Amino acid sequence: MSSLFTPFSALPLRHTRATVSCCSSGHVSFIKEVAVTEPPTHLHHLLKVLQTRGETIISPGAKQGLIPLAIPLSKDSSGSVTALLRWPTAPPGYDILVRSFLVTLNYMLFEFNLLLSKNRLDMPVVEVWRSGVRLIARNVDEYIHRILVQEDAQEMSELYIASAEAGEKLYKKGAFAESQIDNLDVYVLKKVGLFPDVLEKKVLRHFDEGDHVSAMVTGEFYTRKDLFPGFGRPFVYYANILQKVGRDSEAKEAARVALKSPWWTLGCPYEEVASIAQWEDEQIEFIREKVSDEGRFEDLKKGKDPIQVALDVAAFLLDLASIEGTWSESLHHIAKCYEEAGLKDMSNFILYTDDK
Known part of the structure; x- marks a missing residue:
């Protein structure tokens, strides 16, 4: 199966000793003074949770070799960096916002300008890799909420304690068990929010069960323009679904839609998507x-x-x-x-x- 079709793992649950103390003040001031935007309300609590589960908190200015739009938060034992994504914005009064992500090769608009102009788009949590970023969560609160649900499903409490008042606000301890929902991913989608890796795993489950129609329906839902605006990954994944069921012409079109998004949001090497799209080096x-x-x-x-x-x-x-x-x-x-x-x-x- 293509590497394009394998969901990335967004939430390993680790409890190992962190190597540095957590200091959120540096990240908050960096976001305010250098990134010149408002930091997420519960950023401090996310950093505490990441540290408690064994990740090393790193300087927000440790950007060498990374996509310059990332604000690093932590690094795990494998070297993977979790970060916030700082979308560029246009000058005050200029009516085309974030045009830099929407023009290239007739970029799809995704109603992205409207989302930003109404301040409804939070800073996404992303995994940074060589060719850009992979979306982990649409915002800090959904990420914390999901981590706490995952921990609660394993009848553990360390991360919940670390999350302090944010945890109490976002999740009621024991709510997963009380829901009587057997599948953790189903609970997350219903009660927490939408996450790329969870939707991708849902597609794979449908394929494992031989239900190709449900797999395609889920894949098409994944590409809804209001779910993950600005990211090309959903269309990449949908292209792979279509290719898997032999609908190569539609897969080509989906891949071309993906390539109208910023290429650093594809979640995989550009060449793999360009191959499905039948795009050459031109x-x-x-x-x-x-x-x-x-x-x-x-x-x-x-x-x-x-x-x-x-x-x-x-x-x-x-x-x-x-x-x-x-x-x-x-x-x-x-x-x-x-x-x-x-x-x-x-x-x-x-x-x-x-x-x-």
């Missing part, structure tokens, strides 16, 4: 041309707003860096684009690392 060459001085000049000559051009180029550069794994080599160029678009705070955030 798409990459198209982007390389767009980020060149000649490409920018052509867009300006066609009358495109200079702010828009700068944001488009930033998006293209992020896509290219995700393929080549060259985040550090692209930082200054990406930051310059955001500065040209009037996003000085975003530019500073992109460039910030602890080694400065």
Whole structure:
């Protein structure tokens, strides 16, 4: 079975001794002063939970070699980094928000602009990997809630205690057992929230049971534009479902939809999705041309707003860096684009690392 079709593991439950003390004040101040956005209300409690389950809390500025939009939180024993994702925003009064993620190759809008303009999109919790990020949870509260349910199902309490008042607010101890729902994943989907890995496991269960129709229905539901806006992974997974049942033409279209999202949100190497989409290297060459001085000049000559051009180029550069794994080599160029678009705070955030 394709590696594309295997859900990533988002929630290992570990109880080993953490190696550093938890200090949330540094993360909160970093988010306010460097990322220049509001930190999640229960970030401190999440950090305590992550530390208690054995992860090492790391500096939010430890961004070297990572996608520059990530705010690192912790690292597990395998080296996997959990982080918050800081979406870029557009200048005050500019009516096209986060255009940098929506223009490239006719990016699907996902009503993403509306979500951000109404402040309804929280900072997602993500796993950082070489080519970008994989979505773990849509926000900090849902992540904490799920961790506590998982722990309660194993009749343990250490993480619940660590979560303090946040745990009491988000989850009533014993609620899983009281629900009489046998399957933990079913409880999570009904009572906690929607998580990519849980939906992907649900698809696999349907296939294991020989129920291809339910697998496809679940996969299509996964791609609803209001569930995981801005992320290409749901469409990647749906493309694999369609390919598995022999609907190759529809799989190709789903993969092409995925590739209209930021490539660093695919959750797998670009090449694997491009293969299903039957895209050749001309798409990459198209982007390389767009980020060149000649490409920018052509867009300006066609009358495109200079702010828009700068944001488009930033998006293209992020896509290219995700393929080549060259985040550090692209930082200054990406930051310059955001500065040209009037996003000085975003530019500073992109460039910030602890080694400065």
